[in-house]
Structures are given as structure tokens and as C-alpha cells.
Amino acid sequence: MCNTMTVKEAAMLWGITERRVTVLCKAGRIKGAHKNGRSWVIPTDAEKPADSRIKTGVYRKSKMPSNLPLPVGISDYRLASSEYYYVDKTMMIKDFLDERPMVSLFTRPRRFGKTLNMDMFRTFFEKTDEDTSVYFTDKKIWQCGKKYRDYQGKYPVIFITFKDVKRETWEETYDQIYKILRQEFERHSELLESEQCSKYEKTYFKAIMEGNADSTDMMMALQRLSQMLDEYYGIPPIIIIDEYDTLIQQGHMRGFYDDVILFMRNLFSGGLKDNRHLSYGFLTGILRVAKESIFSGLNNLAVNSILDSRYSEYFGFTPAEVQAIARYYHAEEKYGEICTWYDGYRFGDSEIFNPWSVINYFRNHCQPKAFWQSTGSNEIIGEVLANAGEDIYKRLNALLQGESFLTYIDTGVIYPQIRNNPSSVYSFLLVAGYLKVVKVEPAFSGDYMCEVALPNQEIAFVYNKEILQKLTDIIPQATAISIQEALFSNDVQRLQKEMHKLLLQSVSCYDTAGENFYHGFVLGLCAMMDNRYFISSNGESGEGRYDIQLLPKSEKMPGILIELKAVKNFSGDKLKQLSETALAQIEDRKYNTDMSAKGIKTIFKYGVAFSGKQVEITAAS
Template sequence: MARKAGIGHQNFETIRMRDIFYVDKTDFIREWWEAEDPVTLIARPRRFGKTLNMSMTEQFFSVEYAGRADLFEGLSIWESRKFRELQGTFPVIFLSFADVKETDFEQMKKKLCRIIKGIYNQYDFLLEDHVLNENEKRDFQNISVNMENNEISYSLKALTNYLFRYYGKKVIILLDEYDTPMQEAYVGGYWDEMVELIRGLLNSTFKTNPYLERAIMTGITRVSKESVFSDLNNLKVVTTTSKEYADSFGFTEKEVFAALEEFGLSEQKQKVKKWYDGFTFGEKTDIYNPWSIINYLDNRQVGAYWANTSSNSLIGKLIQEGSRNVKQDFEELMQGNILKVEMDEQIVYHQLKVKKNSLWSLLLASGYLKAAGIELDESAGRWYYSLMLTNKEVQIMFEQMIRNWFGEYEEEYNDFVKALLKDDLKAMNYYMNKVALATFSYFDTGKNPSGEEPERFYHGFVLGLMVELNERYVLTSNRESGFGRYDVMLEPKKSGDYGIILEFKVQNSEEKSLSDAVEEALRQIERQNYEASLTARGIPKENIRKYGFAFCGKKVLIGGRQT
């Protein structure tokens, strides 16, 4: 009989005691312990079992769970006598920043203080013992939501000191989702204050702490060393491309197929693979997202489960407001192509809007992209990553994100697409102007409003065309550098449909009117013989339509002709 496919369980004890579906990841404990790294940072996408693995690790080592063989019997870690003897032998501090999502610094600081206060409350028995002197007892009782930065910084180190003296053993610290406050601080506009606070806390807790046995931090990203880890020289960093712990987070294909058999879904293996396979960690390919798989086992139908667990607002905003180069590269990814970029896996948040490769680093760390290959240019000391969209679920998420760019005006946008397919120039002009007027500014950050603004819009517009017409057309683009030069070709997937060429042009000082700019765009299509690539694919000349789009501010004029 199949186990229960419990959704959202993150407590190891609950899963084991209630016979909820669980894939044995206890070998992570062995790999981590034998690595002997003092402080380990593991970056994995959201919903990949980070919190569950931290709960598992806590309950394996913590003295609070001494003698709990029932939690681990039958699992791989329990096969080793050495590790059976380690179970329940260390004081463990386990804390999570997953819910630290306040919109301003003062509230964020209070939330962190409450978390630390909650940890102290677990050990208030220390106040009744003779371990602490009177000054230390006062310090213990002064832990509150109103602590100053220096008190926050020293708080966890002080607690490890107390626990070390009480138990006679150094302390293991597990910090889950360490980077959530950092991302919220970036979005909320209080990055510098947050960095100062977190840097002091991490440095005091993990570097200059003689009472620390070992520590693990988990998160989605590797925040740049310069931001928060500048003082931590004992940190082992494990990213999605590292070989360590490659199959400890996420399900392998063998584990997924075994689960499908357990739930009587063996015949669905290829469908599940098409939707959810594609994650790569280190040298391990064919990794699946646990959240999607467990939801599939529960609902017995495919869907965008993982992609829909977060608003992805930061990702969407960065792409929407990104430069034309960002959108052009994103077109390649949406077409299923490989994007090769020079990249550093450290996330430098303040560069996300100005350095496009920082965006690709964030997308890779978040699981939306996978590294199909990594190469080192030894002469220059630069790393080049070959990136692809991870799987069908991610593709669908991005398609919906692009649709949402025009969400409030989706009806007008769809009417434009219908008019385009019908060759209705009057309707095309009407609806295109409504869409441009309403959404033009959405594609610009407001900080660089001049030269790139039109290009940001129509590159976003082209991504929208790609999504709406992908069932009927293959959209390709042929770009040259320079302002105002961009053409798009829509190659029909079935015979009888028209091929379509679009040329975009921004009205310049030599053109007296938008109609002049339209005519120049159409002449350019003729001069450059753009139709040749379509006729070479067997599309008759009489089945090729050509359109010139001219922009002046938020005004658009479209003209067309047929071969």
C-alpha cells in the first residue's frame, strides 16, 4: 500500500511517525559529517527539501532527540555503527529566516530579534542552573525584540558559550534560508542596513566562535562574499554546479520512478519526465523538484506546481525592465536554445539591474535555468556557462509571466494578435496604440527613461508575440546593433498560413512623420531581402506579409504590404 503523499511537511519527525511519503536523504548526514568543513553554505532552489534536511540533521545530532532510533531505523545512515553512536550527542541550535519578509528595516530587525528570542526561550532552563553567573543571567534575560545591532550580533555566540558549558560539548548550528532577509532588503530598499546587521551576526556566530562544532547554512543564492561573507574565511560554499551533495536535495530519476510505481503510476513516467526532469546539480543530471513530484502523486495530474508556489516578482521585474540585450537573450532561452554567458555564481544584488549576467546568476541559483556546460577560459580566468530553461514547468511559468506584462490589457493585446493574423491594418493600429500607451512605461525602470525606453517596450512586445503564437508559428529574429533596428520573422508551422515579417523603427530627425518612418522600415525589408529566408523554407512569395512599425514616444503607426 502506498504511503500518504503529504503536502508541505518540513518536520522530519512528523513524516517518519505518520508514515508520510519520504525519500531517504540521510546519507547527506554522512557526507556532511565526513567532509569536516567547519561552516557549509548550501545553495539550492526553493522547495527542494532544504528545511526538511535541516530538520533531519537537527534530530539526528541533537541531545533533545537522544535515543530516538525509531526516527532513523531502516534508513541508510542507520546502517553505520559509527553514526548510530553519534545520534543525539550534540547540542544543536536550529533557526530559520524563511519568514523574515518585512518591508522595512526596523520591522525586519524586530522579526530577527523575535526569532533569536524564541531560540533563547528553548533554553531558559539555563537560568535555573549554576552555569551562568549573575551578569550572564541578566544578559540572557535582556534578549528582546528591541536589541541593538551589537547585541544581535553577539547573541548566538553567547548562547553557544552557555550550551557548551552546560553540555560539555561544542554546538552545531543550523541556519535555514539565510538569504531571505537579503532578498527582501533588496526589494524593500534597505539593503545597506541589512548587510551591516547580517554581516555582524554571521561573523560573530561562525568565524570567531570557539564554542562552535560545525554549522550549515542553506539558502537559494550565494550572496557575494563582499556583501556579507567578507570576514568568513572558513566557509565551504556549495552551489548548484558543485559536486558536493548533488543528490541530497531533490529527487533522482530512480527515486521518482520508484515513487510512481509505489503509487500505481508507472505508465506516467515519460509524461512526468517531460514536465519535471531537467535540474542538474554538479555532475548529477535528471534531478526532479520534490514539490512538483509530491503534488503530482497527490493529484495524479501534471501542473505547474513548483512554479506557482512563489510570485517570482523580482525575477519578472528584472526581465521586464531589463535592457534590449536582456530581452534578446531571454528570447533565445524561450525558443529552447542555449545561451552562453560569462558568469559568476555569486549574487551581487546591487548589480542586478545594471549587469545582466547577475540576472542569469540569480535565475541559475533559483532553478529556472540549468547549466548544460561550464568552461574555463584559463588565459583570462573567466568562467562561461551554457544555460537553458530547466524544463516544461519552468517554460510555462515564464510564458504566464510574459502574459501578465499585458495582463490588465490582455483583451486589447489578444485583439491585436487576431488583427495581425487577419491582416487588418486598421485594427492593428488601434489595438497596438492602446497597448503601447498603457504598458509602455512598464518596461522601463524610470531611472533611464530616454534612449532605451522604446526598445525595452518592443522587445517585451516580441516576447509576448512569441508566447501567444508559439502553437502556430516559429518566431525568429535577426538583430543588428544600433538603435531602432530590429526585425522579426514568423514562420508558419503548417502550410497555407502566411509568413510574416515585422520591422521596427524609431522615428529619427530625418523623417518628418511616422508614415515616413513606416515607409523606411518597409523599404529596409525590401533592400535587405528578408523574405529570402522564408522562401528558402518553401513559403511562396505571395504568402508573405510585411509590416513596418514606427515609434515616436508612445505613438505607433503600422503599415504593410504583401509580396
Template structure:
């Protein structure tokens, strides 16, 4: 535990806090990552790019860098933290530089103009922090006019004092020069989420225009900027394939597969142990590890901080709270959906292997963009790895691009599980004639057709084997698949796991002509489908699942026991 964590008063959990100063001023718990500063200085790079998935602390680290290096900083922010122990480094670097810090996460719009205006606003707001430049004795009138153009983003203003397209492209370079003139020291440039505008532009259809803008902006700021001391950029993807960094020969890229800096993004095992001990939550370590650990950054196993912090917050309020999806619910999951939509049988088998706790081997490119997903289905695996849906490690010493990939933890496993169910439902419902024939076989008592067609659906789908499913959920995947098929009949009353008699049947159905069906599902863990079917029928009788249908005036009741084993099934009727 750091000195910052000591004391009897419980510190607040920093849910969504990305401003380093707030940890000090508002007394939030902080997992100490300040040695990132020392590592950055020792392993010098003029321009440093860190690619990590979202919600792993990129923005907080950038705020920490700003607070450490910026002229006029409050040294007390780092009292008791690890970096403060290196007094020589702090004396040399702390509070010694002008710092330009921007985040591009808000640069979005329905068209290119709206997005470029949003970029103007971001840079204009960052420039307004330095209004003292208007009074600086080190700047002449021409310099001050240049500064006024940076802070005036209103397109309705006098053109001579507004941020034109040309000024926007050169804005970070201009601001760097002005700050260097004022302070007599070169600037540190921090650009957080540099690739978000490209992602948004791709989805909205103005990708090429945004690539050109970002390329010129970064080229002027990072390549032809004599006032730059060093720069740090963060993002999810390395976008060098689009020539964003053309000619930038001083760029050092640190991806999730690199060992250097691997412990500074995300929570290490030691970070989690310390945090759980601080809040008296150590008994929950096992479930937290199963659900939120498993990411592999370089040589370090990493937890998702967003998940751990949110779950700890809920545990403090209610210790019996089960784990939930936090990271997976913070944005859309279009990448996984795209993979499923384009999946051939080989890809389905690979997704199935992942869902069942296995690994797949793939060639991974860490220089892809979202646009490259369209070129080849294989590219999707690279993006899923870079964005945190899969994790992995090198497996071929002769080829650094060959990775073994797997689903990192319970949270992402559940995400895949739910998306596969939704995908299968959408696919099957698109074949109305086939699904109607399948459903019609149930009230007709046509066991042979049910079994044959259900077997076909199992072959077409992605199954989840017994070994991959948590306790008390062994039949859930097959239950969800069958329920989705049967619910396609709009005039049927279909109930799932509802109380009907003395227990809960898996599925009960009543048709408009008062035919009732009770369906009990079993997973045959030993492969004995016939035995599992018999157990299902016995359970229907012993639990009196049909009583509810009888009370509703059903004139005929059919009972089905259905057993599954991987992609095999058996159907019996009573």
C-alpha cells in the same frame, strides 16, 4: 526501497512536510538523504553554505541534521535509514551536541523595524527551547540574565531584560556560549533560508540596513564564536558580494554547479523510480521525467521533489490527471518578467532560442544578489540559473564561469511560454494607435495591412517554433498572440475555440455594426504558408464555422485563413 518504505500500508505523501520527526511519527514516505550527514562530516567545513533553488529539500535536510546531532534525540528516527548502517559514526555523533536551529524565511516586513522585530521573534523562539538554562548549575546569575534577554522580545518590557539591538546582533553567539557552558560541548548552528531577509528587504526598500544587520549577526555567530563546532547555512543565492561573510576564512560554499553533495538536494532518478514503484505509478515515469526532471546539480540530473510529490498525490486520486505547474506557482515570477521588460532584440532572440528547446552560452556569477539585477541585464541570467528557472553546465575548461543554459523541463517551459504571452500582450496594448489600426483592418478586409502589421508584431515578439510545442498545441502560441491583440477592442464580441456550427473555430468576432469574422490559424510545419492558408479556409467551410454568426443576425461575414512559420505569416480572405 529502504526498510522505512517497506510494508503493505501505503505511506502518506509528504506534501509541504519539512519536519524530519513527522516522517517517523506520522508515517510519511521518505526519500533517504541521510548519507548527507556522513558526507558533511567527512568533508569537514567549519561553516558550510549550500545554495539551491526553493522546493528542493533544503529545510527538510536541515531538520534531519538537527534530529541527528541534537542531545536527547530519538535514535529510532533513523532506524532502517542508510546512515544507521554506519554504527561507528552514529555512536560518535548521534545525539551528542547542543543544536541551535533557526529559519529566516519569515523575517519580513514593510520596513526595517518590522523585519528586525521579526528576526527577534525567530531567535527568541529558538532560544525558548532551552529554558532549562535558567536552572543550570553551570550558569551564574549574569549568564541567566543574558539568557532572559534572548527570550524576552517584547519591546515594551523592562529594557534591562529585553533583547536590545546590541543583544540581537550578538544573540546567536550568546546562546552558543550559554549552551556550551551547560553541556560542556560546542554547538552546531543551523541557519535555513539565510538570504530571505535580504531578498525581502530589497523589494521593500531597506536593503542596506538589513545587510548590515545580517552581516553583524552572522559575523558574531560564525567568525568570533569560540563555542561553535560547525555551522550549516542554506539559501538560494550566495551573498558574499555584499560582504555578508567578510573575514570568514572558514566558509565552504557548495552551489548547484558543484559535484559534491549533488545527490542530496532534489530527487535523483533512482529516488523517483523507487517512489513510483512504491505507489504503483511507474507507468507515469515518462511524463514525470519530461515535466519535472532536467535540473543539473553538479554531475547529477535532478527532479524537483515538490513537483513529483504533488503530481503523484494527484495521480493516486485520478490516474488520468495531466501534469501541472506546481513549483512555478509557489511564488512570484518577477525575475522572468524583469528579463522580458528589459529585453533588447538580442535578449528576445535568446529567450526565443530557450523556448524552442535550444541552449545559450552565458557568463554566470554565483555571487550575485537581487540588487545586482539592476546593474546589468546580463546579471539576470545568473539569478535565473541560481534560482532554478534555467539549468546548465560548464562548457569552458579554461573559464569556470562560462555555462551553457537551457530550460530544464516542461513545467518551466510552460511558465516561460505563459509569461511571454502576457508580456507581449502588455507591450502591444500600450501602443493604442498601432493596435487599433491593426484591428480595424479585419472588418475592412484589408489583407495587406493585416499581413504587414502581423509580421511586424511577430518580429517584435518571441516566437515558439513547431519543434518546441507539444502535440495538439502547434498553433497555440500564435493563437494566443493574435487573440490578445483582437481582444483589445472592448466593443467587439471575441470568442476563442467556441462551438460555432459543427466544430470549434480558432477565433470568431462580431462587431457592433454586425460584421462577423471567422479566423482559422495554421502552423506551416513545412514552411508552405500558402498551402496552410488554403487548408484553413477549407476547414472553415467544411466545419460550417460561420453558422453561429449567421444565426445571431450578422449581416456580413469575412473568413480569414492565417498561416505562420516561425516569424513569417500569410493572410488570405474568403
């Protein structure tokens, strides 16, 4: 027996409780441990297992190399802070502890550091067998004094992230949610040996672990797990839920919205609302989703949106942080280029750079690209554009021309609202990172009136690719190209044929109600040519206001003027005469005055008349 030790001896050797050693033995996590009668015996050379309560692994605090890599795609705080160049955001912990709201919601665009910050919170607060203070002793929070250091390693933590739950059906989604929650229960398997937890609680725990729990049991998962952790550790846990609204967006786009809202409402209510077994709660997402009633009655929720000043500098990089990175990598002269491409966001009162793009810029040897492109799903934008009218197309194109405009912003915008009210797309674009706030004024409703614009050059590129190119889902690429070629060559017959074909393929009879619809329809086609034209709508020129003008960026390209008319129940000669009337209006009111004054010598003029799915076009140059 000289080569073995008892549970008590192992506990003293490893600096953990005897109960914990017994749990590890039963879980088969101590190599060579076996039962001798009613007691466990452990080989003396057995190694202490890594703490399963932090699933990300233990990272050795090695001597820092002189040129650390940047943490591209690293959302593990311990790894990022010990093996990579880490931008210290630990003062966010101090700001939280100074205020200590019961439940905090942080809404930010994708790839702005939400998951990394939540893992930082988890690592700081979680009570583990490992001494995780080593990941903070060289950080700003540690210099704030014992008052704050005393919170380190104090609480059990429930940590859940839904960022990768992107399934096609509710059944598949529910199955993945179940697995995520079961993994979190498994991370706290020490509760099965708890003398403080009741037999009923352990039966519930085992049902979760064995896959036998029903949907009602799963809705109570946060409440039950937090209660057991409180009983075991003698202190209520912290609950962290990362990217909570990924599920909701997926449900909206895939047709199981009501199912996911019902489940999440009950899950969150049990864990976060009036839960006496909760110390603090943290949630992150893109949208606030307040009106979903998913947080119904949660009067202890502190919302921190992109328009709020609290925590404004902790998601994304500040100018000082970017300058420090540039100095570290000996690229100070690149700061201006970084500003042009990746600066321009404003969260609360802080100027913010896109952290994902800045990191990838340095990794790409300081060659600028639109790194943020295609880092997430934007199907919701395509849905909005499918129902867009003249005003939306006009404003979207104005943004690409470097303009700004005033719009109502509802930071609690919800997904069905986007479908029912397409103008709410600006609220979604702002919270999703596609717009910046130039100026903000509170509105009477508690929301905001904001002047908005594109943040930077990267977003102008991403905007074109991810937003305007969503029109290809509505307008087939081959047809769009054919229409553009017909416009450029003044080929009226081809233009009319392709426009008619597009109306037949893409437009519902119910959509063809009036001129505004057709105006947006044609403006959407023109939007796909923005790299060659400055596109404007309802602008003044000559003696009136034209419908659509395409001002070429090169004098070698032809200018294009389009006047639209729409009536019901016209066909044949009547519709042709209406297109001629539209063309005559361009000539009579001298809509070409503005382009002629700018030196454009060739101007194609189109009178376009619509009735239902019929179109007639008359042209002149």
C-alpha cells in the same frame, strides 16, 4: 505526601537531570507541580513533558502501512520519516562527517528539500531528553557503523529559519526576526538555571525573552546563545540557518536592502566567524550572496552550489529514487512522463528531478501539471524584464523554442547586480531553477561559462506564466491583447494607436535612446504570443537579416515580419517616410523567403519607425 515525588525521584523516573526537572517546574510545564518551602514537589502521576528543544513534536514509531502518503509540504524530518514515504537522504550526514567543514552553505532552488534536510541534521545531531536515534535506525546512515552513530544526539543545536519572513518594511522585518530569535532562546530556557552561565549572561537572556533587547543585542544573539550552550553542555553547539537570503531578497525589493545586510552581517559574524563556541554551522538559500560582504572574512565557509558535485544528489530526487517511488505506487509505466515533465536538472554531476513536483504528480493521481508554479516570489524577474533590451528578449524566446545558448554564470550574483546588469538574469534563473546546465566550463574569474536551456516541460509552462507573463506588469494586458489583435487583422491604424498609447503609458523618455531599446520593446510584446508563433530575432532570410519574425505554428495563421527604425527628433511626414523605408527593406531584401518556403501563404509586413514616444507604422501583405 505519598501521591507526590521529589525532583530527584522525577529525574530518575524520566531519565533526565534534576536541573532539567527544576526548569520544567519553573516553566509551569509539569502539571500539578508546586513549591513546598524551597523544594518542588511533583504528582506521582505527572507525565514527562515533551522536549521543547525539538519544537516539531514527538511522533510515534508505528507499524508502517502498506501505502504511505507522500510528504507534500512536510519539512519536519521526524514526521516525514516516520509517517510518510520518505526518500532516504541520510547519507548526506555521512558525507558531511567525512569532511566536517566548519561552516557549510547549500544553495538550491526553492522546494528542493533544503528545509527538510536541515531538520534532518538538527534531529540527528541535537542533544535532547528524547531518544531521537529511533528516527535513524532504519536509515542508511545507521548502517555506516559506530563511527557515525556516535555523533547522534551529541550537540546542542541552534535552529533558525527565515523562509517565511516576507514583510513590507524593515521595521516589520526586524520585529519578525526578533520573534524568531526569541523563540529559539525560549527553546533553550534551561540556560536560565545554569550554574555555568554568568549573572550577566542570564540578564542578557532575560532581556531577549522579555522583548527589552536593542538591535545591538540582537546582532550578538547567535554569539551569546552559542556561548551559553557551550558552557552549559560542555560542547559547542551546531548553528543551522535555513533560507537565510529570503530576508535579503525582500529587502532588495522593498527598499530596505542596506538595513538587512548590516544586521545579517553582524548576526552571522558573531555566530559563524571565529566563534570558538561553534562546532559546525549550516546555511541554506537560493543565492550565494558572497559579494554582499555578508560573509566578510568568513574564511571557513564551504560553498556548495548547483554547479558543485559535493552533496549534489541530496537536494531533489535522483532517477533511481523516482523509479522506486513509481514502483511503490504501481506506476512504473509513468516514468517516461515524469521525465518529460520534471527531470532535466543537473546539480554537479547528478541528474535531478524536481521533488516538489514529483510528489504532487503522484498525489494528483499521475496527472501532470506545473506544480512548481507560484511556489515562491519572483518579483526580481519582473524587475529585470522592466530593464531588458533586445538580447534578453531574444534569448528568453529562444529558450521556449527548445534552443540553448552559452552565457557567463556568476554563482555569487547579488540582487543589486541584477538591477545594474540585466544580463546577470541568466545567473539568477539558473540558481533559481528556471534553467539547466547543458555544458559547463570554468572561466578565468573562478566563475563559469555555461550552455543553458530549459530543463523540462513543466518549466516551459512555468517560464511562460511566471517569467514572460511578468511583462504584464510592464505591458497592460488589455493593451497587449489589442496590439495582438491589430497585428493579426493587419489593422494598421489600430496597431499604431495602441503602440503609441503603450509608449506613453510605460516608457520613460530616458529609455528611448536607440533601436535596441525599441527592438526589445516590440520583441517583448511578441513574446506574449509564443503559444501561436515561433518567434525569432535578427534571423537570416532572403538577402539579409530581418529584425523580428513570427512564424505561425499553424498554416492557417498569418506570418508576421517586422522591421524597425529609430531616430531622434523626427515627427509627422519624416517619421512616416522612415516607416515606409523600413517596409521597403522587407520587400527589397525578400525577408519573406523563409516563411514562403515553409508554405505560409499570408504574410503581414510591418515597417515601424520610432522617435521618442512617437511611432509610425506602414504595412503590406
